[in-house]
Amino acid sequence: MDSTTRGRFLDGTIDGRARLMVLAAVALLAVTYVLPLWNLTMFAPQYPDGLRLDIYSHALEGGNNGQDVKEINVLNHYIGMRDLVNESFVEFQWMPFVIGALGLLMLRAVVHGSVAALLDVVMIFIYFGAFSTWSFGYKLYRYGHDLAPDAAIKVAPFMPPMFGHRQIANFEVYSYPRAGTYAMVAAILLLVAALGWTWVRARRALTTADAR
Amino acid sequence: MDRHPQYAWSRVLVIAAAAAVATQCTPSRPESQRSGGAVQSDLAVAAQKTYVAPGDLDEYYMFSSGGHSGQVYVYGLPSMRHLSTIPVFTPYPATGYGFDDDSKKMLGDLTWGDAHHPALSETKGDYDGRWLFINEMNGRIARIDLRDFKTKQILGPVPNLHGNHASSFVTPNSEYAMMASRFSRPVPQRPVGVDKYATEYKGIIAGVKIEPTSGEMSLAWQILMPPFDYDLGDAGKLASDGWMFFTSYNTERATGKLEVSSAQKDRDYIAAVDWKAAERAIAEGKFDTIDGVKVIDPKKVPGIVYLLPCGKSPHGVDVAPNGNWIIGSGKLQGVTTVFNFEKIQTAIRNKDFTGEEDGIPVLKYESIKDAEVPVGLGPLHTQFGTDNWAYTSLFVDSAIAKWKLGTWEVVDKAPMSYSIGHLSAAEGDTVSPDGNYLVGLNKLSHGRHLSVGPSQPESSQLVDITEEKMKLIYDAFTEPEPHYAQIIKADKVKPIEVYPKEENKHPMAVWDVAQAGVTRNGKNVLVKMVAVRSTLTPTDFEVQAGDQVTVAITNIEQTTDELHGFGLLDYNINVVIDPGETKTVTFTAKKSGVFAYYCTNFCSALHQEMQGYMVVK
Numbered sequence: 001m002d003s004t005t006r007g008r009f010l011d012g013t014i015d016g017r018a019r020l021m022v023l024a025a026v027a028l029l030a031v032t033y034v035l036p037l038w039n040l041t042m043f044a045p046q047y048p049d050g051l052r053l054d055i056y057s058h059a060l061e062g063g064n065n066g067q068d069v070k071e072i073n074v075l076n077h078y079i080g081m082r083d084l085v086n087e088s089f090v091e092f093q094w095m096p097f098v099i100g101a102l103g104l105l106m107l108r109a110v111v112h113g114s115v116a117a118l119l120d121v122v123m124i125f126i127y128f129g130a131f132s133t134w135s136f137g138y139k140l141y142r143y144g145h146d147l148a149p150d151a152a153i154k155v156a157p158f159m160p161p162m163f164g165h166r167q168i169a170n171f172e173v174y175s176y177p178r179a180g181t182y183a184m185v186a187a188i189l190l191l192v193a194a195l196g197w198t199w200v201r202a203r204r205a206l207t208t209a210d211a212r
Numbered sequence: 213m214d215r216h217p218q219y220a221w222s223r224v225l226v227i228a229a230a231a232a233v234a235t236q237c238t239p240s241r242p243e244s245q246r247s248g249g250a251v252q253s254d255l256a257v258a259a260q261k262t263y264v265a266p267g268d269l270d271e272y273y274m275f276s277s278g279g280h281s282g283q284v285y286v287y288g289l290p291s292m293r294h295l296s297t298i299p300v301f302t303p304y305p306a307t308g309y310g311f312d313d314d315s316k317k318m319l320g321d322l323t324w325g326d327a328h329h330p331a332l333s334e335t336k337g338d339y340d341g342r343w344l345f346i347n348e349m350n351g352r353i354a355r356i357d358l359r360d361f362k363t364k365q366i367l368g369p370v371p372n373l374h375g376n377h378a379s380s381f382v383t384p385n386s387e388y389a390m391m392a393s394r395f396s397r398p399v400p401q402r403p404v405g406v407d408k409y410a411t412e413y414k415g416i417i418a419g420v421k422i423e424p425t426s427g428e429m430s431l432a433w434q435i436l437m438p439p440f441d442y443d444l445g446d447a448g449k450l451a452s453d454g455w456m457f458f459t460s461y462n463t464e465r466a467t468g469k470l471e472v473s474s475a476q477k478d479r480d481y482i483a484a485v486d487w488k489a490a491e492r493a494i495a496e497g498k499f500d501t502i503d504g505v506k507v508i509d510p511k512k513v514p515g516i517v518y519l520l521p522c523g524k525s526p527h528g529v530d531v532a533p534n535g536n537w538i539i540g541s542g543k544l545q546g547v548t549t550v551f552n553f554e555k556i557q558t559a560i561r562n563k564d565f566t567g568e569e570d571g572i573p574v575l576k577y578e579s580i581k582d583a584e585v586p587v588g589l590g591p592l593h594t595q596f597g598t599d600n601w602a603y604t605s606l607f608v609d610s611a612i613a614k615w616k617l618g619t620w621e622v623v624d625k626a627p628m629s630y631s632i633g634h635l636s637a638a639e640g641d642t643v644s645p646d647g648n649y650l651v652g653l654n655k656l657s658h659g660r661h662l663s664v665g666p667s668q669p670e671s672s673q674l675v676d677i678t679e680e681k682m683k684l685i686y687d688a689f690t691e692p693e694p695h696y697a698q699i700i701k702a703d704k705v706k707p708i709e710v711y712p713k714e715e716n717k718h719p720m721a722v723w724d725v726a727q728a729g730v731t732r733n734g735k736n737v738l739v740k741m742v743a744v745r746s747t748l749t750p751t752d753f754e755v756q757a758g759d760q761v762t763v764a765i766t767n768i769e770q771t772t773d774e775l776h777g778f779g780l781l782d783y784n785i786n787v788v789i790d791p792g793e794t795k796t797v798t799f800t801a802k803k804s805g806v807f808a809y810y811c812t813n814f815c816s817a818l819h820q821e822m823q824g825y826m827v828v829k
Contacts, residue, residue: 067770074745074771078817152818 080151279693301325711792777812
């Protein structure tokens with residue numbers, strides 16, 4: 001494939017089927033507003049039912065009607081960890097906004113119908129996903145390492161698990177993505193599929209033209 | 213001197229041999245016990261039936277009266293594990309009951325009570341798991357809310373009524389709890405010599421109205437009764453709904469050495485009270501007001517009380533699940549008497565009376581009884597199972613008799629160790645008994661446990677009643693004194709585990725350590741304190757000697773089992789505050805100096821650090 005082919009592909013349009021896929025991705029993205037992205041569950045002998053923490057794009061929510069977050073903070077104050085409160089997460093300010101912007105860009109691709117518009121949003125989405133994952137990991141790292149020097153109980157700085165489980169003192173901590181993240185991954189896959197479908201269609205058209 | 217000294221030895225030998233034989237002949241245990249003896253269950257079966265593995269939950273709650281300890285004990289069945297103690301009539305430092313302002317006010321001047329008969333609230337004759345009522349001899353009755361297992365109200369001591377023994381028996385839709393006097397005295401209360409007992413002293417039956425949504429109790433009315441000793445009772449249900457039955461003894465109206473003088477007549481009485489008629493009489497204004505209470509005199513208002521003759525010195529009166537049979541157990545005889553409610557109604561209609569006591573008609577015994585069941589010696593109290601099975605405790609025989617309602621045959625007896633008083637079957641006094649467990653509430657344990665010295669515990673024995681033969685499956689030892697118990701299916705009770713923050717409307721509650729602190733108003737000092745792991749804030753405060761100090765402590769935890777205590781040394785103060793609760797203690801700072809306060813209820817890894825100082829200048 002030479003450069004003119006590529007140029008022609010980017011200038012091309014996406015068909016109805018690809019647009020439907022993008023629309024489905026928009027719908028999936030919309031539901032991430034109400035679904036938790038990630039969950040951390042902590043078990044200890046004293047907490048046989050576990051303390052649960054759900055992370056949404058806009059807030060933290062504790063299990064047991066929010067009581068679990070309070071409990072985690074009560075426990076964390078002994079080791080000098082900062083309180084987990086919504087106000088200290090700047091992410092919760094911009095994430096819903098960015099998700100909204102992504103949705104608009106996708107709708108733009110649907111309406112505009114150009115491959116370039118679709119590719120833009122795929123790239124931005126992948127970048128957003130990667131940045132958010134890094135940001136999540138970095139936050140976990142900072143919470144586990146920025147421990148107050150006058151804490152009652154001194155613990156070695158630690159990194160809570162991002163994915164999987166890890167023993168931290170008396171707690172067995174489990175960290176796994178939840179429905180919101182799956183929806184987001186599915187949205188990206190749909191966008192990539194739409195792109196792939198358009199590519200296959202373009203290649204087929206090219207082959208037919210060449211044969212002529 | 214003996215002419216044949218050689219025989220002297222042989223004589224000694226003969227005597228020794230005879231003595232040895234005689235010793236052998238002294239029985240070491242009764243025949244009955246040599247051949248099998250006391251009811252014993254197959255060990256493996258009993259173990260399986262009662263073993264509740266660590267972490268597993270029991271099937272039933274048993275609320276057992278704590279007698280003169282003044283408390284209610286909560287057990288789990290079938291494990292018979294003691295789960296908790298609900299303080300009712302006696303201070304209990306373990307929970308701070310009787311130390312904080314509210315519970316102190318509720319207890320008043322009395323620091324003991326003789327708790328007797330717990331009664332669960334009912335809807336349509338079945339336990340509904342909302343409240344537990346329990347009476348006490350000093351003329352009081354208490355309500356425990358089963359939402360948090362706390363005593364919420366103590367009514368009394370009520371006027372006129374003395375020695376509230378025949379209580380607290382709840383009616384089928386929790387309209388009323390009842391009270392009746394064991395000790396008669398002049399009404400209104402005044403000093404009158406005991407020689408005027410028969411005429412001047414009066415018994416009292418009282419209806420305590422229960423507010424249907426809040427459970428709040430109020431004294432609705434009293435009935436002036438002859439000076440008998442009212443002992444136990446039970447509310448009519450289904451067929452007999454609207455009636456209440458009380459046993460009485462000492463209908464001889466004797467004084468002095470009652471163990472002889474009150475046991476002369478062959479029959480005493482069961483008082484049958486038409487409480488709906490009493491309600492109507494009150495509504496129609498047919499009452500006298502005595503010491504602020506609306507009192508009905510049956511002499512002036514007929515048709516409310518009737519007396520059923522029942523032999524001899526009856527203790528329990530129990531209404532069968534269908535409501536039509538009323539079982540009265542004369543404790544000084546060998547039979548228990550079954551009365552028929554329909555026959556009672558017919559006798560009342562036909563005025564089939566044999567006499568009267570202070571204007572109250574006495575019904576003809578032969579016209580109202582269905583059967584005299586030969587259950588055994590000293591029948592006290594009857595509970596019910598499925599399929600018309602009845603179980604009567606026998607104090608003198610120290611056993612439980614199992615017999616059938618309708619056919620009146622006694623089919624089984626299970627020895628109890630020892631001297632059973634009351635018994636309690638699973639939901640056994642409701643319209644639908646469960647018929648699986650029965651607990652004998654025994655008066656004596658006689659060392660069936662590791663010795664704990666002369667002050668021995670009572671015993672509560674779990675009996676399996678699912679099969680034809682009753683089987684003893686567990687011995688538990690209980691604090692004094694289980695007079696009666698209520699056994700309710702665990703899923704009917706739905707307790708909370710923390711007090712939700714939103715529900716805390718206490719005017720002195722603070723939910724933020726920033727709001728904790730001391731305010732002064734003249735000589736009154738208010739300390740608003742926050743308890744949360746692991747600090748009592750403020751960590752110190754100063755008052756002047758002679759100040760009236762109120763410490764209001766809010767436990768701002770919302771985590772289950774995160775209780776905090778506030779113990780103030782040398783000031784006799786210890787309260788325990790549950791998660792989400794606010795309690796106050798008020799005292800005069802009489803002693804000057806420095807006094808430590810600390811968390812008394814272990815809470816966290818830094819519990820020992822949870823402390824502070826009160827400086828009294």
